[in-house]
Amino acid sequence: MSALLHVENLSVTFGSADRRTHAVSDVSFTLEAGRTLCLVGESGSGKSVTSMAVMGLLPARGATVEARRLAFAGEDLRTATPARLAQLRGKEISMIFQDPMSSLNPALTIGYQIAEAVRLHEPVSRAEARRRALDMLDRMRIPDARRRLDQYPHQMSGGMRQRVMIAMALACNPKLLIADEPTTALDVTVQAQILSLMDELKRDMGMAILLITHDLGVVAEMADEVAVMYAGRIVERGPVTAVFDRPSHGYTHGLLGAKPRRSSSERLLELPGGVPRLDRHVETCAFAPRCRFAETACSQEPVAPIAFDAGHMGLCRRHAAVRAAVAMQVDHHA
Amino acid sequence: MFRYIALRLLTALPIVAFVVVFIFLMLHLAPGDPAALVAGDNATPQQLEAIRARLHLDRPLASQFWLWLVQLSQFDLGQSIFSNQPVAALILKRIEPTLMLAICTMTITVLFAVPLGVLAAWRSGGGVDRFVMGLSVVGFSVPVFVVAYSLVWVFSIKLGWLPVQGYKPLAEGIWECLRGLVLPSITLSLGLSALVARVTRSAMLEILSEDYMRTARAKGAGLMRLLVVHALKNAGVPVMTVVGISFAVLLGGVVVTESIFTIPGIGRLTVDAIQQRDYPIVQGVMLFFSLVLIAVNLLVDLSYALFDPRIRY
Numbered sequence: 001m002s003a004l005l006h007v008e009n010l011s012v013t014f015g016s017a018d019r020r021t022h023a024v025s026d027v028s029f030t031l032e033a034g035r036t037l038c039l040v041g042e043s044g045s046g047k048s049v050t051s052m053a054v055m056g057l058l059p060a061r062g063a064t065v066e067a068r069r070l071a072f073a074g075e076d077l078r079t080a081t082p083a084r085l086a087q088l089r090g091k092e093i094s095m096i097f098q099d100p101m102s103s104l105n106p107a108l109t110i111g112y113q114i115a116e117a118v119r120l121h122e123p124v125s126r127a128e129a130r131r132r133a134l135d136m137l138d139r140m141r142i143p144d145a146r147r148r149l150d151q152y153p154h155q156m157s158g159g160m161r162q163r164v165m166i167a168m169a170l171a172c173n174p175k176l177l178i179a180d181e182p183t184t185a186l187d188v189t190v191q192a193q194i195l196s197l198m199d200e201l202k203r204d205m206g207m208a209i210l211l212i213t214h215d216l217g218v219v220a221e222m223a224d225e226v227a228v229m230y231a232g233r234i235v236e237r238g239p240v241t242a243v244f245d246r247p248s249h250g251y252t253h254g255l256l257g258a259k260p261r262r263s264s265s266e267r268l269l270e271l272p273g274g275v276p277r278l279d280r281h282v283e284t285c286a287f288a289p290r291c292r293f294a295e296t297a298c299s300q301e302p303v304a305p306i307a308f309d310a311g312h313m314g315l316c317r318r319h320a321a322v323r324a325a326v327a328m329q330v331d332h333h334a
Numbered sequence: 335m336f337r338y339i340a341l342r343l344l345t346a347l348p349i350v351a352f353v354v355v356f357i358f359l360m361l362h363l364a365p366g367d368p369a370a371l372v373a374g375d376n377a378t379p380q381q382l383e384a385i386r387a388r389l390h391l392d393r394p395l396a397s398q399f400w401l402w403l404v405q406l407s408q409f410d411l412g413q414s415i416f417s418n419q420p421v422a423a424l425i426l427k428r429i430e431p432t433l434m435l436a437i438c439t440m441t442i443t444v445l446f447a448v449p450l451g452v453l454a455a456w457r458s459g460g461g462v463d464r465f466v467m468g469l470s471v472v473g474f475s476v477p478v479f480v481v482a483y484s485l486v487w488v489f490s491i492k493l494g495w496l497p498v499q500g501y502k503p504l505a506e507g508i509w510e511c512l513r514g515l516v517l518p519s520i521t522l523s524l525g526l527s528a529l530v531a532r533v534t535r536s537a538m539l540e541i542l543s544e545d546y547m548r549t550a551r552a553k554g555a556g557l558m559r560l561l562v563v564h565a566l567k568n569a570g571v572p573v574m575t576v577v578g579i580s581f582a583v584l585l586g587g588v589v590v591t592e593s594i595f596t597i598p599g600i601g602r603l604t605v606d607a608i609q610q611r612d613y614p615i616v617q618g619v620m621l622f623f624s625l626v627l628i629a630v631n632l633l634v635d636l637s638y639a640l641f642d643p644r645i646r647y
Contacts, residue, residue: 106644107643
């Protein structure tokens with residue numbers, strides 16, 4: 001089965017030749033229908049830029065997008081006209097954003113904003129679009145949906161607004177949903193509700209989800225596959241169980257170590273240092289300066305992708321050492 | 335909302351009261367004998383006496399004020415010293431040209447400047463943006479009479495498309511009336527357009543970088559829909575504010591333009607009255623203008639609710 005979304009060697013740079021920022025470098029992944037891929041990483045690692053590049057939402061002036069392949073359902077997104085992209089957006093590929101407080105238009109009613117998503121892509125009457133909007137709100141389990149249709153965003157809570165965002169994104173039954181930190185701005189309880197709602201809709205509608213998050217708890221809950229990003233690159237990618245059980249990159253190891261465990265009395269591992277500047281294109285491992293496994297070669301020689309086992313790959317010349325360390329920790333806990 | 339309107343009108347009362355007192359005292363604050371001031375330099379003692387009697391200047395100040403209030407409550411603004419016509423009627427006669435000129439000017443300004451501001455923001459730094467910048471320099475620095483006479487020279491004298499000057503009342507036909515208003519309206523709207531376009535531009539610039547604009551693009555909305563439906567409605571409050579204030583200023587009369595095009599509006603009434611020291615007219619116009627300003631401000635505030643649903647009265 002061919003992949004729904006196929007991204008190969010995607011690079012995004014901002015700025016002009018003399019002051020270039022390499023936000024995303026050589027990112028490759030595929031996503032199949034009905035699956036969830038999580039992009040994980042710190043702020044500034046290029047997760048959001050990757051998703052914006054897929055949506056074609058990066059500013060035409062200022063951002064340069066290059067890719068060997070960027071295809072959705074077999075269609076090349078690099079050569080698609082702006083009009084074609086607008087057709088795809090909201091209909092085939094939908095997106096929800098981090099901050100539901102600022103992502104809805106304050107001057108338009110909820111009903112208008114959801115119905116608009118329908119009317120932009122399907123030749124339906126106003127009344128029919130409104131009925132569909134009502135339907136979507138019901139599916140989002142928004143109580144008293146009929147009254148909510150005529151309300152404005154400021155009259156709703158954050159959780160409600162994110163449900164509205166999802167209703168809007170799913171109004172045309174998209175094949176791919178890109179969710180950029182959809183629950184970061186919400187309470188933990190609301191967060192769980194939204195995530196289970198998304199998971200349920202994924203199963204019902206058979207859509208694929210590209211979920212961007214920095215929350216490993218969310219990843220464990222939602223992901224089929226994980227791609228860990230650092231400094232604009234995917235440093236490790238694979239099935240969620242493989243990456244969580246056998247992390248093979250110094251950064252993934254650090255990331256998992258920074259996640260609090262209920263049973264553990266150990267100190268939380270912290271990652272020393274900060275995200276590197278992205279003004280130069282680097283071939284060596286960008287994480288080496290912060291990595292506890294690093295050796296001299298890490299910051300001197302280019303690093304190439306290494307395949308571990310089925311679908312699990314990484315960019316780490318010290319993967320054996322990382323795995324050994326993980327194995328020891330597991331033994332220690334046992 | 336009616337509660338809000340009532341409340342606003344109530345809070346306007348002290349302002350009106352202040353204006354009334356100020357206008358009343360205007361005559362008495364000026365140094366010297368008010369009657370002499372009114373009568374001018376070459377008045378005979380008999381004339382002075384007559385003026386004192388007519389303006390009740392021979393009575394104590396408090397009772398003068400009371401008489402003036404009683405007058406006002408009957409919509410009587412007194413009589414012109416020179417023509418002896420009631421001031422209220424004089425102002426009323428001048429309202430139509432001024433109102434027509436203000437409406438035409440604002441229509442041209444809004445139709446021209448708002449799209450211009452939107453385009454300037456959408457492509458900031460581009461051609462339209464630079465044009466708006468240039469327009470503000472021209473609009474704010476070139477005097478009205480230069481613009482007016484240039485327009486007259488091109489469109490009336492060289493091309494002969496439009497009348498040189500004069501005002502045809504609405505009663506003589508709407509097209510005739512509008513034809514005479516084209517050039518003065520364009521003259522006035524030049525400076526105002528620069529203002530409105532820049533306010534629109536800066537409001538839009540902020541809005542275009544908002545998260546909800548990204549949402550609208552992610553939905554697949556086209557450019558026109560993005561700019562007009564999603565962005566412009568949010569820019570309504572600042573744009574409406576400057577449009578409203580401009581309109582109020584136009585209603586106060588625009589002296590130079592009215593003089594050049596010989597439009598018998600409020601502005602010329604005021605200037606003529608000041609030159610002739612026709613105090614009752616000056617007082618009446620001041621009172622009229624302050625009431626207009628209060629009314630327009632209230633209307634502008636009420637219009638905010640149309641653009642921003644978070645505002646409720």
